[in-house]
Amino acid sequence: MGSFRFLLSRRWILFGIAVVLLTYLAWVLGQWQFHRLDDRRDRNSIVERNEGRDPVEVTDVLGVGEPVDASEEWTSVTATGTYAVEDSVVVRYRTRDSAPGVDVVVPLVLADGTSVLVDRGWMATENSGGLRGTDTDALPAPPSGEVTVTGWVRRDATDGGSTEVTQQSTRSISSDRIGEALDREVLTGFVDLAEESPEAAEPLDPPPLPELDEGPHFFYGLQWWFFGLLAVFGFCYLAYDEWRGGPARRDRLRAERRARAEEEERKQAEVQARIRAERERSRT
Incomplete structure (x- = not known):
């Protein structure tokens, strides 16, 4: 040796x-x-806490030019107003169970004239990237007149490239970019729809709630x-x-x-x- x-x-x-x-x-x-695991656990605790609360007025959580704090995401809120159907925005490339589709975002005009973006849900399409928001005839109509919605507060996407709005369509939801494209004053953040009253004649598939496993x-x-x-x-x-x-x-x-x-x-x-x-x- x-x-x-x-x-x-x-x-x-x-x-x-x-x-x-x-x-x-x-x-x-x-x-x-392990840091990602800690972040996941923190997010899950926020979701569990906020989901268990009674709905509050949307303006108690969201405001114009006021970014949504991470601790407020998934808070249950309610809002009453009228849908601006002509300003519907399509969110492309949203697949479910491998099926192509899009999410449909519609501004809900509140009593004070501001709007809150409502992600009304998902619809299947032949091509997840081909539909445009200006094709309003192809989109299921929301309830007309005054509508009360209940849903979950969501934070804006931060990827600048994916949030670009072209022909009333985008790949990720940013209230700032959508509000600028529609020339509307909108609350910062958006709402994932849970319920509408009155109900739509042709409802969309509701946005999914987050999974609470640790991954x-x-x-x-x-x-x-x-x-x-x-x-x-x-x-x-x-x-x-x-x-x-x-x-x-x-x-x-x-x-x-x-x-x-x-x-x-x-x-x-x-x-x-x-x-x-x-x-x-x-x-x-």
Whole structure:
């Protein structure tokens, strides 16, 4: 067996640095997954708390130019007004159970003249990206006249590219961008519809409530940490193998096995030769 001075060679130093970096990366990614788990638990607790409250007036939670606080999302609210059907906005690329479709967002004009955006739900389409809000004839009509809606407060999307509004259609809901495109004063944030009174003749599929499970983050975090430990174990095993002799030792063992096999073959050949010689003498 040799010494551990081989660890000071250039090859092993670079190998060690690579293992350290890989282990650090696995640690960071594991920590990231556990942070996401904490965020998921915080969000679930907010949803559970807010869903259990009685509905409040929408203006008690939403206001013009007042971003929705994370602690207020999924608060149950109620609002009364009239739908501005001509300003309906289609949210494209919303699939359900692999079926293409869109969400339909309609401003509800309140008594003070401001509007709250109401995501009335999902409808199936032949192409989730082809329908436009200006195709109002293709959209199921909301109730006419004064309507009272109950729903859940939602925060605006923050991806600037996806919130762009073109021909009254968008990919993500931003009250600021939609209000600007429609030239309307709208409350910041929007409402996922739960109920309408009176009910629509052709209701849409309601927006889904959030899932309250913890997701796969815990197991993903353990998985990343396992990869880090595996890298350290692999390095230690290879270093131990090298210390015991490494490739040279394995070559020596293979040579010894080959020599033993050749010796065994030689002995078997001698035995066969003696047997043949005995047979020849017995014939004579």
